Amino acid sequence: MITIEQIKLIISDNVQDVNVNEIPHDAKLRDHDVDSLDFFNIVLGFQEASGIEVPDEDVEKLDTINAIHKYFQDK
Amino acid sequence: MKFSYRKYQTGDEVDINDLYHLVTGRTRTIEQHAWQWLQTPGGESEMWLIEAELESGVKKLIGHHGVMALEFSHYGKAIRVGKTENTMVLPVFRDKILYPKFEKKFLSAYENKFHALFSTVGPKSAIRLRKAMGYKAKHAWKKMFVGDEPAISLITINNVISRKLHLEGKFPQTPSSVKINDTRIDSYVDVDASTAFDYDGFWERVSKNYPLTLARNKKSLSWRYWNNPYRKHLTLVLDSEASGVAICVISFRKKFGVYLDDIFCEEKNALPHFLEILYSWSKKEMRCFSIETYTTTDNMESFRSQGHCRDNSWLQSFYDRDKEVQLMPRKVTPLGKAKGIKDEDIWYITPSFFEGR
Numbered sequence A: 001m002i003t004i005e006q007i008k009l010i011i012s013d014n015v016q017d018v019n020v021n022e023i024p025h026d027a028k029l030r031d032h033d034v035d036s037l038d039f040f041n042i043v044l045g046f047q048e049a050s051g052i053e054v055p056d057e058d059v060e061k062l063d064t065i066n067a068i069h070k071y072f073q074d075k
Numbered sequence B: 001m002k003f004s005y006r007k008y009q010t011g012d013e014v015d016i017n018d019l020y021h022l023v024t025g026r027t028r029t030i031e032q033h034a035w036q037w038l039q040t041p042g043g044e045s046e047m048w049l050i051e052a053e054l055e056s057g058v059k060k061l062i063g064h065h066g067v068m069a070l071e072f073s074h075y076g077k078a079i080r081v082g083k084t085e086n087t088m089v090l091p092v093f094r095d096k097i098l099y100p101k102f103e104k105k106f107l108s109a110y111e112n113k114f115h116a117l118f119s120t121v122g123p124k125s126a127i128r129l130r131k132a133m134g135y136k137a138k139h140a141w142k143k144m145f146v147g148d149e150p151a152i153s154l155i156t157i158n159n160v161i162s163r164k165l166h167l168e169g170k171f172p173q174t175p176s177s178v179k180i181n182d183t184r185i186d187s188y189v190d191v192d193a194s195t196a197f198d199y200d201g202f203w204e205r206v207s208k209n210y211p212l213t214l215a216r217n218k219k220s221l222s223w224r225y226w227n228n229p230y231r232k233h234l235t236l237v238l239d240s241e242a243s244g245v246a247i248c249v250i251s252f253r254k255k256f257g258v259y260l261d262d263i264f265c266e267e268k269n270a271l272p273h274f275l276e277i278l279y280s281w282s283k284k285e286m287r288c289f290s291i292e293t294y295t296t297t298d299n300m301e302s303f304r305s306q307g308h309c310r311d312n313s314w315l316q317s318f319y320d321r322d323k324e325v326q327l328m329p330r331k332v333t334p335l336g337k338a339k340g341i342k343d344e345d346i347w348y349i350t351p352s353f354f355e356g357r
Helices: A004-014 A036-050 A056-061 A065-074 B015-026 B030-035 B098-115 B125-131 B151-170 B191-195 B200-209 B218-226 B269-284 B297-303 B314-322 B334-338
Strands: B001-009 B046-055 B058-072 B077-089 B116-118 B141-147 B176-181 B233-240 B245-255 B257-265 B290-296 B329-333
Touching: A004 A036, A036 A065, A036 B098, A036 B125, A056 A065, A056 B001, B001 B098, B015 B030, B015 B046, B015 B058, B015 B077, B030 B058, B046 B077, B046 B098, B058 B098, B058 B218, B077 B098, B098 B125, B098 B334, B141 B269, B141 B297, B200 B218, B200 B245, B200 B329, B218 B233, B218 B329, B233 B269, B257 B269, B269 B290, B269 B297, B290 B297
Parallel strands: B077 B116, B176 B233, B257 B290
Antiparallel strands: B001 B046, B046 B058, B058 B077, B116 B329, B141 B290, B233 B245, B245 B257
């Protein structure tokens, strides 16, 4: 399981010029200057931290901090 | 939703052109697609398609990544270089896939077929992505002007109206060449002589003086300029008693007016001299007092001259003050390194690198 704090840490480690604390937990990451490379690196970070591989068809579920938290809680 | 990828198959060009239209708003014919992707002098280009499997089981094209195969030269040695083009994903699918994961797979499939790879321009995110794929992006595109101040600045203002009126009609409707002798610009225009010019022999002789750059043999020139389905070009053979011969290609662009697409000569340090000859000729023959062109920051000194070629006009500096610097990502592959290409820094760049879309 990954905590909200871990999720925010992984996001801030992989996204330049974005203050992760300013992103509301239910806001879409893509609306906060997170581009495709950032998102790719973030997903790799989640996979590494959780030991869970995210299949392609699940990628779209990881669009907000809350959704990411729920996704890994359910796994 | 499941996503998969595969290589281009004959017949995919209809869907690729539809995707291209949806993403860019531009239309492209089957013939234009064939020119860019199937007829390039470097042989088979790489076209990779990303598909989504819809609930009905039908596969829909949602993304594309392409690498145009181009013939290059590295100090006279023929090499094969890939230019990334048409990297696009339908907007509604951009947050449904991990696009970099796909490009990483594509790159590993084609990297060893090319000695080097490059991209021309792109948004910041695309440049970052290329850097993550091992490209170096140290050098920026730089607009250069051949002309006099204040003519450069004045023509920057009215480039569309006045150039269109005066110049568009001067460009031939068929591939043409003009030979100019710098000692007799007024009297020497011999179309037949330069149409019969030995382009292959000339390139074989001069390519040894150039680092990594596009091949300019007859096959490549024919593809890029004489058979270009998008615009007509005028090829000039500039003949100088002092500096030998230069081949120069110009075209008319609605945005730029007269545009220098390409120039190459026997010795790179003679470029400024040939730009002066071109300027004298264009003033007389085209009533054109400013020619625009592009190179990269690592090549600027080759183009800049004491006379009429400079990297900016004061007005352009004003217009460009807030514009983002456009970097050119380049990568020498392991195959290129094995061929003796040491780094990504020493290229000879003209606007010819932009060709294709």
